[in-house]
Amino acid sequence: QLRLVESGGGLVQPGGSLTLSCAASGFTLDYYAIGWFRQAPGKEREWISCIDNSGILTKYADSVKGQFTISRDNAKNMVYLQMNSLKPEDTGVYYCAAEWNRWSAICTVVDPEGLYDALGQGTQVTVSS
Secondary structure, three states: OOEEEEEOOEEEOOOOOEEEEEEEEOOOHHHEEEEEEEEOOOOOEEEEEEEOOOOOOEEEOOOOOOOEEEEEEOOOOEEEEEEOOOOHHHOEEEEEEEEEOOOOOOOOOOOOOOOOOEEOOOEEEEEOO
């Protein structure tokens, strides 16, 4: 069974940093592109970032470009989202999703309503003073 588990969320003050982790179990991430989404209270789910199966290609939503960094360690079966200079509007539940893709330099995990091979349960990030 393909399973993703997010961790690393919490309460942080504005301007602070957090690193979210997305751990895979039941499968290896080597041939999976991974995307991060977030959903703020009362709002629709929003795509944040995507990384291809090798880590060569990364994409970011304009709202987080230069602020967030996505990375992966296939040896550890992990994907990370480094979030810096956090703002109250970054508050929300953050999810990771996986989609199988044998080719590198391709990442299509960008549709908040997409059906993916795995989707985590989410981790809460709250940015507040």
